[in-house]
Amino acid sequence: MKKNIKYFIVVLILGTMFIPLSKTQATTLKEYEDAVEKYTAELQEKENQIASNEAEIEEIKQKIVSISNQIFQTETEIDNLEQEIEQSNQEIAQKGEESKSIMEYYQLANGDNAYLEYAFGAETITDMIYRASIVEQLTEYNDQIMKELETLIETNEQKTKELATKKEELAQLEKDLETEKAKIEEENAAIEETVPTVKEQIRVYQEQVDYWKAKGCTSNDILGVTCAVPPKVDTGNNGSISIDIIGANGFRLPMNKGYLTQGYSGKNGHMGVDFGSSNKSEEIYPVASGQVIYVGHDSYGANVVKIVHNVNGTLIFSTYAHMRAVYLKKGQIVTTSTLLGLMGSTGWSTGPHLHLEMTTCDWTYNCTYATYKNSLVNPFSYIPYATRWG
Numbered sequence: 001m002k003k004n005i006k007y008f009i010v011v012l013i014l015g016t017m018f019i020p021l022s023k024t025q026a027t028t029l030k031e032y033e034d035a036v037e038k039y040t041a042e043l044q045e046k047e048n049q050i051a052s053n054e055a056e057i058e059e060i061k062q063k064i065v066s067i068s069n070q071i072f073q074t075e076t077e078i079d080n081l082e083q084e085i086e087q088s089n090q091e092i093a094q095k096g097e098e099s100k101s102i103m104e105y106y107q108l109a110n111g112d113n114a115y116l117e118y119a120f121g122a123e124t125i126t127d128m129i130y131r132a133s134i135v136e137q138l139t140e141y142n143d144q145i146m147k148e149l150e151t152l153i154e155t156n157e158q159k160t161k162e163l164a165t166k167k168e169e170l171a172q173l174e175k176d177l178e179t180e181k182a183k184i185e186e187e188n189a190a191i192e193e194t195v196p197t198v199k200e201q202i203r204v205y206q207e208q209v210d211y212w213k214a215k216g217c218t219s220n221d222i223l224g225v226t227c228a229v230p231p232k233v234d235t236g237n238n239g240s241i242s243i244d245i246i247g248a249n250g251f252r253l254p255m256n257k258g259y260l261t262q263g264y265s266g267k268n269g270h271m272g273v274d275f276g277s278s279n280k281s282e283e284i285y286p287v288a289s290g291q292v293i294y295v296g297h298d299s300y301g302a303n304v305v306k307i308v309h310n311v312n313g314t315l316i317f318s319t320y321a322h323m324r325a326v327y328l329k330k331g332q333i334v335t336t337s338t339l340l341g342l343m344g345s346t347g348w349s350t351g352p353h354l355h356l357e358m359t360t361c362d363w364t365y366n367c368t369y370a371t372y373k374n375s376l377v378n379p380f381s382y383i384p385y386a387t388r389w390g
């Protein structure tokens with residue numbers, strides 16, 4: 001009885017001195033609700049951005065189709081002009097031949113004087129002038145046509161050049177649009193990649209909201225404190241637990257007897273503390289009352305149990321590894337006298353021991369593994385410090 005009074009006084013003194021390490025964890029239901037709202041808004045924003053990018057991509061695609069059509073039209077125009085040039089060239093050659101034939105007709109076919117004979121065969125002066133001019137007119141007419149055709153060729157060649165330039169510009173524009181489209185598509189893919197993570201955040205926080213609401217908590221309740229209060233810590237009704245393994249804050253050493261084999265050295269070293277015991281199957285107990293959030297294995301096959309504790313509104317997590325037997329189920333409410341399992345050497349272990357890790361968040365519950373590592377605390381910040389006991 002005296003012991004109990006003493007203990008009560010120590011609790012009072014240390015209780016006021018105890019400062020929670022960091023508050024990365026929600027303490028009220030509202031914080032979880034806010035998180036759901038925040039990630040839902042983020043998801044909405046991402047979905048809007050994706051939709052807007054998709055609309056932009058569609059617009060660019062249509063522009064590209066239109067430009068492709070313009071390129072095709074330009075190519076057709078160039079082909080037509082080239083054909084026209086070819087045709088004009090042929091006509092020029094033909095007219096040249098014709099002029100030559102007219103001259104040859106008078107000079108060769110009908111003899112050297114045929115032209116003169118034809119001209120002077122006229123009955124009147126008027127007729128003579130007329131006859132002489134007919135021949136000239138015929139050749140002049142051809143010359144005129146040839147000149148016109150040459151002008152047409154020049155014009156067409158100029159047009160062809162202009163169209164070639166236009167085609168090049170269109171091709172460049174098409175290329176630029178393709179680049180822009182690829183860029184937006186890439187941006188969209190990057191956003192889409194982050195969507196599952198946000199959805200997962202919503203799911204995780206929504207699960208918390210649902211869980212605590214089902215337990216009757218309302219927005220401004222402090223979880224596990226003003227609502228869903230876990231059973232009181234059993235501080236020693238069990239005669240086998242001696243008072244010196246229970247700390248002032250209700251945390252206890254995880255075994256009734258044991259010794260420290262390796263201390264804590266942080267996230268880049270030994271992430272927890274190791275305990276051994278003369279009894280190779282020593283019973284393991286939760287370091288504080290709480291709820292089991294994980295029962296499984298690590299990647300080396302070690303049995304792993306994780307428990308969440310609520311310390312004055314701040315959640316603290318404890319992880320127990322290497323046990324040869326586990327007696328708890330996920331979701332189970334535990335006290336410091338609930339048998340958790342038996343010490344063992346499962347997984348990456350050189351002999352029977354308990355590896356105990358403590359954090360302010362847990363990767364199976366509310367944070368990533370990287371955040372988990374950054375939230376590691378020295379278990380001796382909570383459990384009583386002892387190198388050998390029991």
Ligand SMILES: [Zn+2]
Pocket residue numbers: 262270272273274354355356
């Ligand atoms: Zn260890």
